[in-house]
Amino acid sequence: MRNLLNFIIRYSTWFVFTFYVLISVMLLVLGNRYQQSVYLTSANVISGGLYNGASQVTGYFHLKSINESLQASNAQLQNEVLNLKSQLAQYKVLLSDTLAPLPSKDRxxxxxxxxxxxxxxxxxxxxxxxxxxxxxxxxxxxxxxxxxxxxxxxxxxxxxxxxxxxxxxxxxxxxxxxxxxxxxxxxxxxxxxxxxxxxxxxxxxxxxxxxxxxxxxxxxxxxxxxxxxxxxxxxxxxxxxxxxxxxxxxxxxxxxxxxxxxxxxxxxxxxxxxxxxxxxxx
Structure with a gap:
């Protein structure tokens, strides 16, 4: 505790200076529309960059699940194509034999x-x-x-x-x-x-x-x-x-x-x- 107090006392000047700088910046921004717009623009650019970086990192870790989902969708589409081809071939046979049974689905x-x-x-x-x-x-x-x-x-x-x-x-x-x-x-x-x-x-x-x-x-x-x-x-x-x-x-x-x-x-x-x-x- 004593060391902490000694540290604060030793650098009290810098703490006071930093405090006044922050207060000054706040008053400057809050009291002037131009400075507010500059601050908001800069903040949006920085936060946007941070969000974009975070999105890329999380997106990388989700690539496996995305790939699995795409593969499942692709498999389903191929399955539908094969079954449609099979049914089409059977319907062609039906054209020459109207008494034939209806073709089965999803072979x-x-x-x-x-x-x-x-x-x-x-x-x-x-x-x-x-x-x-x-x-x-x-x-x-x-x-x-x-x-x-x-x-x-x-x-x-x-x-x-x-x-x-x-x-x-x-x-x-x-x-x-x-x-x-x-x-x-x-x-x-x-x-x-x-x-x-x-x-x-x-x-x-x-x-x-x-x-x-x-x-x-x-x-x-x-x-x-x-x-x-x-x-x-x-x-x-x-x-x-x-x-x-x-x-x-x-x-x-x-x-x-x-x-x-x-x-x-x-x-x-x-x-x-x-x-x-x-x-x-x-």
Whole structure:
């Protein structure tokens, strides 16, 4: 206490000077409109700068939640597009058969997930996502990102799942030329992470460099029409009856971050019909 009193007494002159300066400034500002306007303008500039800085800091920490919200909205929109395409295809069939039943709605759904581990340098590449069986993820479900096909789920745990990357020499994907019925098989050859090859395309097919390769829809893994890549050029095929295309893949596998797992509500029914003869023998 004594030290505090000694400090105040020692610097009392400065305290009194500061007090009078503050009083003078207050009287000057309150008694003159011009000084009031200058003060308010300066205060608004300073406070605005402080608020803007605080807003940028808090906004940075909210980026994750904003990104998750955008991904959920994007997944919902893609889900609606896929279901509308599916319903449109069924309505086209109805035009030729008015006695057919009405098409079912919402065949496809998405589960958004984050990639927590990824590899692109091995002949057989996999990546891990932070969604599992408790989130509805099952073995055999297709996985896409915002650009196109990236893989197929092959192992699931309660909270995570492992995905066979498209960059896996053992995997083949059923694809076709966009807006045609010509189907082929896409396979990665273990070289460039951005290049794959489409084989078994009939030689009479008309194509151009830059044409889009999409999923064929001939399985429950991927709906029809999901982008895969674009044709770079034709390469020599082992079978002279078919073309082989060199394709630039649309997804950037080195920077996978957020993906979506595709759920087909008809998968169990279609698989059971496909395996009917096998199950009957058992």
């Amino acid at each position: 496809y759904d998405y589960v958004s997930a984050a990639v927590i581990n990824n590899n692109t340098r091995l002949p057989k590449n996999f990546f891990t996502i932070d969604r599992g069986s408790l989130d509805g993820v099952e073995r055999g479900m297709g996985v896409v990102d915002q650009n196109g096909v990236v893989g197929i789920v092959n192992v699931t745990g309660p909270h995570m799942a492992r995905v066979i990357s498209l960059l896996n020499e053992t995997q083949h994907f059923s694809v076709k030329l966009k807006d045609t019925s010509f189907v082929g098989s896409l396979n990665w050859k273990g070289e460039d992470a951005s290049i794959a090859y489409v084989e078994e395309i009939p030689r009479h097919v008309e194509y151009q460099v830059g044409d889009t390769i999409v999923t064929s829809g001939y399985s429950t893994t991927f709906p029809e029409g999901i982008p895969v890549g674009t044709i770079l050029n034709r390469v020599r095929s082992q079978d002279d009856s078919f073309f082989t295309f060199k394709v630039r893949l649309m997804p950037d596998f080195r920077s996978l971050s957020t993906v979506r797992v595709i759920k087909d509500i008809h998968k169990a029914e279609i698989d059971s019909l496909s395996n009917y003869d096998i199950l009957k023998k058992d």
